Amino acid sequence: MDRLPPELKLHVAGAVSDVSRGALRALSQVNRQWSQIVAPILYKNITLPLRSLESQNRILQLLDVSRILPHVKKLTLLARSYSTNLPIPDESIGDYLEQTLPEDIDVSLLCQYVGDWTPTIALVKRLPCLQQLTILAFARYAELLDVVAEVHPSCRVSIFTLSRFSPRWILYWSEWLRSPVLYAVTVICHDERHMRTFREDPDRALWDLLHQARQIKYLSLQISVKPFDWIISESTRWSPSQLSESEINEAPRAKLETLSLPLITKMTAAQLQRWSQMTDLAYLTEWAAGTIEEMTTLTAITELQPFRALKRLTLRLDQPKDSPCWPRAVQRMFRSLPPLxxxxLLGRYNPAILPTAVLKRHGPTLTELKLYYKRSQFQQINEARPLPLRKQSAPTFPSAVITNIAACCPALQxxxxxxxxxxxxxxxAQTYDALAKFPVLQKLDLVLNCVAASKADGTPSPPRELTAYEQELFPYRFGQISKWTIRDSMINSAIDESLVKAIFNRILMGQQGRSLQLLRLHPHLGKFEPWMSTDTRNRLPVSAGEMIKELAGAWQVDWPRYGKPQLENRFRPSRDQEAVIIPKDGEIFESIWPSTREPKTWPLEWCSWPLQ
Structure with a gap:
């Protein structure tokens, strides 16, 4: 491989970098030539933890000036909160925070930094090619930003700052908000009311910030749980705005390109008007709007038609009761937007309106469509998620609607x-056949609703005769449910390798171009989702909910268009040894998969029900 020309070696280094940073580091140690080729890729992005002054100086002393610093184009400064134990390496936190929706980040990952910027400033001055600086820390940034503006005037600075809902905090912000190198600001709000819907307070904080930083292009808000080790009391009401209407109207409008608000915030017509006064919405290319549940908001967007460059939209639509004009208003609103x-798109709406009200306008240009709230791969603390998102986050789509969606989206990938x-x-099976009608679909995140399907009268759907055993009531948590609902949920959740293959092949073989490369299955278990902590659950006998969770698994199928599809169940059981089953729960399991094994300990043998 040493005889390869440099351009091919560079291609090899790029491919290795996609595998892991460790593999790339190993390649750089082969010999001097490989080290020179790999260095620009390996050291393009570096992360510097902000801890004590002594540790920073030690890290800077270890950096090889001639071998590393000339290649650094992106520097990330991180003050990590270790009160939350999530499996995210330091070098990945920045990407995670930037690429994840605000409502997915429901735990605190960052903390305050009150140390000296001197070592960091010395490093910044020694980076000849610095293009991007990301500060993942709650700190006083003015001193550092002044140096960056002087040494690297074209550098883009992204800051994750903290809001505490007080006038003093706006004065604190003013120290650094007017820096000419400031490009992106993410405001993190730790608030005790995270279980309720926010209306005005967060917007007021962002408006006051944007009034001082008209030059920024990216503005985002994240509302997350206050860390357990934070005891600082915070005001729960935003003080009256210090800005008069004349000040807002006379100041030049900002030109934001990205505005991201959590889905638990409500977008009203009045707030839309205020945002249009603060920033020229014609420049927005990406908008996470929060939740729209009022006709007046839809009408305001339709009449104002403020968007000219919008390409990416994140939105929750919650149709109010007794509102027959809602679908028509949604259609007019989406018609007023440029092609996305x-x-x-999340929320409580009739899925049948999607093809006509939304996709007739935007389907031909869509390459990515998400119609369900999918948890981040790192998210583990379910109880910290806002209550509105625990409820139904999106409709379940029948095969007929999926067929219509596919007809509207010829370029969807x-x-x-x-x-x-x-x-x-x-x-x-008809549902999987309908999914095969997307002609160029490559990646499919398929949420399987494993909760027993029932009609309005509580009987199974499709209808069938219930046995006397299935009609019996079963005590579950704080109530009683029919045994057939638990049996059906178990059967629906029983997803093994043979069923995964059948689903994947049904979709792939039905596609004209056989373009599907990645299938991820996300079982939705409803009330059977385990709700106790793992440690508590493991001290108790195995329940029906735990069995259903393990039956469902977390399957992924990769098919790079050559060879056989690679199947992997990424679910890892929390118990490392056999466990006793609650008798009444085990009885339901054995009514589906009889077992003669004694004693009855989990796991027992089972298999999926095949597609018909």
Missing amino acids: NYLY TLCICVQRYRGHPIE
């Missing part, structure tokens, strides 16, 4: 959608 290539499982019934 990315749409993340990435899709996240929820479908209902029916114990392998032909109705379920």
Whole structure:
């Protein structure tokens, strides 16, 4: 491999970098020539933890000036909160925070830094090619930003700052907000009211910030849980704005390109008007709007038609009760938008309106469509998620609607959608056939609703005769449910390798171009989702909910268009040894998969019900 020309070696280094940073580091140690080729890729981005002054000086002393610093184009400064133990390495936190929706980040990852900037300033002055600086720390940034503006005037600075809802905090912000190198600001709000819906307070904080920093292009808000080790009391009401209407109207409008608000915030017509006064919405290319649940907001967007460059939209639509004009208003609103290539649409709405009200306008240009709230891969603390998002976050789509969506989206490459499982019934198979009608679909995140399908009267759907055993009531948590609902949920959740293959092949073989490369299955278990902590659950006998969770797994299928599809169940059981089963729960399991094994300990043998 040493005889390869340099351009091919560079291609090899790029491919190795996609595998892991460790593999790239190993390649750089082969010999001097490989080290020279790999260095610009390996040291392009570096992360510097902000801890004590002594540790910073030690890190800077270890950096090889001639070998590393000339290649650094992006520097990330990180003050990490270790009160939250999430499996995210330091070098990945920045990407995680930037690429994840605000409502996905429901735990505190950052903390305050009150140390000296002197070592960091010395490093910044020694980086000849610095293009981007990301500060993941709550600190006083003015001194550092002044140096960056002087030494690297074209550098883009992104800051994750903290809001504490007080007038003093605006004065604190003013020390650094007017820096000419400031490009992106993410405001993190730790608030005790995270379980309720925010209306005005966060917007007021952002408006006051934007009034002082009209030059920024990216503005985002994240509302997360206050860390356990924070005891600082915070005001829960935003003080009256210090800005008069004349000040707002006379000041030049900002030209934000990205505005990201959590889905738990409500966008009203008045707030839209205020945002249009603060920033020229014609420059927005990406907008996470929060939740729209009022007709007046839809009408305001339709009449103002403020968007000219919008390409990516994240939105939750919650249709109010007794509002027959809502679908028509949604259609007019989406018609007023420029053609989108990315749409993340959640909320309580009739899925049948999607093709006509939304995709008739935007379907031809969409390459990515997300129709379900999918948890981040790092998110583990379910109880910290805001209550509105624990409820129904998006509709379940039947095969007929999916077929219509596919007809509207000829260029769609990435899709996240929820479908209902029916114990392998032909109705379920028709859903997978409908998903095969997307001609160039490559990545599919398929949310499988494993909760027993029922009609309005509480009987199974599709209808069937229930046995006397299935009609019996079963005590579950704080109430009683029919045994057939638990049996059906178990059957729907029983996803093994043979069923995963059948689903993947049904979709792939139905595609004309056979373009599907990645299938991820996300079982939705509803009330059977385990709700106790793992440690507590492992001290108790195995329940029906735990069995259902383990039956469902977390399957992924990779098919790079050559060889056989690679199947992997990424679910890892929390118990490392056999455990006793609650008798009444085990009885339901054995009514589906009888077992003669004694004693009855989990795991027991089972298999999926095949597609019909």
